[in-house]
Amino acid sequence: MKEGMSSNSTMSISQARRAVEQLKMEACMDRVKVSQAAADLLAYCEAHVREDPLIIPVPASENPFREKKFFCTIL
Amino acid sequence: MCDQTFLVNVFGSCDNCFKQRALRTVFKKSQQLSYCSICAEIMAADGLHENETLASLKSEAESLKGKLEEERAKLHDVELHQVAERVEALGQFVMKTRRTLKGHGNKVLCMDWCKDKRRIVSSSQDGKVIVWDSFTTNKEHAVTMPCTWVMACAYAPSGCAIACGGLDNKCSVYPLTFDKNENMAAKKKSVAMHTNYLSACSFTNSDMQILTASGDGTCALWDVESGQLLQSFHGHGADVLCLDLAPSETGNTFVSGGCDKKAMVWDMRSGQCVQAFETHESDINSVRYYPSGDAFASGSDDATCRLYDLRADREVAIYSKESIIFGASSVDFSLSGRLLFAGYNDYTINVWDVLKGSRVSILFGHENRVSTLRVSPDGTAFCSGSWDHTLRVWA
Numbered sequence: 001m002k003e004g005m006s007s008n009s010t011m012s013i014s015q016a017r018r019a020v021e022q023l024k025m026e027a028c029m030d031r032v033k034v035s036q037a038a039a040d041l042l043a044y045c046e047a048h049v050r051e052d053p054l055i056i057p058v059p060a061s062e063n064p065f066r067e068k069k070f071f072c073t074i075l
Numbered sequence: 076m077c078d079q080t081f082l083v084n085v086f087g088s089c090d091n092c093f094k095q096r097a098l099r100t101v102f103k104k105s106q107q108l109s110y111c112s113i114c115a116e117i118m119a120a121d122g123l124h125e126n127e128t129l130a131s132l133k134s135e136a137e138s139l140k141g142k143l144e145e146e147r148a149k150l151h152d153v154e155l156h157q158v159a160e161r162v163e164a165l166g167q168f169v170m171k172t173r174r175t176l177k178g179h180g181n182k183v184l185c186m187d188w189c190k191d192k193r194r195i196v197s198s199s200q201d202g203k204v205i206v207w208d209s210f211t212t213n214k215e216h217a218v219t220m221p222c223t224w225v226m227a228c229a230y231a232p233s234g235c236a237i238a239c240g241g242l243d244n245k246c247s248v249y250p251l252t253f254d255k256n257e258n259m260a261a262k263k264k265s266v267a268m269h270t271n272y273l274s275a276c277s278f279t280n281s282d283m284q285i286l287t288a289s290g291d292g293t294c295a296l297w298d299v300e301s302g303q304l305l306q307s308f309h310g311h312g313a314d315v316l317c318l319d320l321a322p323s324e325t326g327n328t329f330v331s332g333g334c335d336k337k338a339m340v341w342d343m344r345s346g347q348c349v350q351a352f353e354t355h356e357s358d359i360n361s362v363r364y365y366p367s368g369d370a371f372a373s374g375s376d377d378a379t380c381r382l383y384d385l386r387a388d389r390e391v392a393i394y395s396k397e398s399i400i401f402g403a404s405s406v407d408f409s410l411s412g413r414l415l416f417a418g419y420n421d422y423t424i425n426v427w428d429v430l431k432g433s434r435v436s437i438l439f440g441h442e443n444r445v446s447t448l449r450v451s452p453d454g455t456a457f458c459s460g461s462w463d464h465t466l467r468v469w470a
Contacts, residue, residue, distance in 0.1 A: 021101060027143050032387055033150045035385050041155070044411075049413055
């Protein structure tokens, strides 16, 4: 937050104006409450956790990395 | 493969010059207008307007920042881990190294998975870029770059090419060929040109465009075929170290993190920064979108990883422990977004419960810093690369 704002000489007019423009634009943004955003993150997790092989492991035969057999190619 | 992701959506007649251009929002005497990028630049570089002084602009910026903080604080009604209390705790994890990829002669700096969930490309300090088959651990391709410290590499969505770059300040694309007679280095195509080292690169949804981040403080979008610069992204105050594209369903944005401790979200079409977050206390080494696209995680030299929600426009979780004092170099989510894997400079990988904020597991195995970490496209495994010259696939 403090970069560019501390020294009077380094901040040019165009930089200052650009910073003000950027902040005005960011201030206009529509935001949602954290409770809503958190609920959505939870919902996404719960909807997809069953398909996540690192949480609900698939049987070893279906996970190519956990399988015991070695891969050989026939040349 | 050929679908254009770079579409100028906000397109129309500029309020100043009336030419048909890509437009961005500007404020002139508190009035909201749509200017093309040329007119916006001219306006910004204008001399002071009436009643304006450098000091008044600065104080306006400070008061706007204060107002932003207020707005964000108003919506901070609850913490993520409180909402997550009702979620079941995760069980014990058994994750082991299933494959070790040996072959690099020096520190592994970057890696990426192919969409076929099997092939991996990795790059190292000695200038070598290797394509591996992770099932068999065989090396399928190898190319030697003309520079050392190849800090970025990426696999094309089609699986037919790779991109890499580093201290040469460029991003080059190599088509992959199985023809034994062809020399991979001969078909090299230089796409991006920066004025400092390349820190990260990623193909967009097609093989046709590449997004790059550089030590020169900018990110840029390039057309692979012509090498033309399509859009550049200015705003970071220092080296940009990482970037990640939003999952395709959620639109044309990407997030970047840099040495200025800021994470910035950009609109790829207009080149504008739409959101910025500055809560880390040191360089941000890695950023990764949450699978839904509504949030992203970051890993930093301040030894914490943080989760930022884009719609709430704030940081919603910090993943840290007093015992963790080394920086996090690389982060990635599991398929559902419930787990966050983070590689650290103390040689370990910590696995965090994203919702509850607690650590579920710590993985040992590497004998030096973990520099890069990616979960495979189908989520069955994740791969980590380290300064100990090896890559490990964990499942």
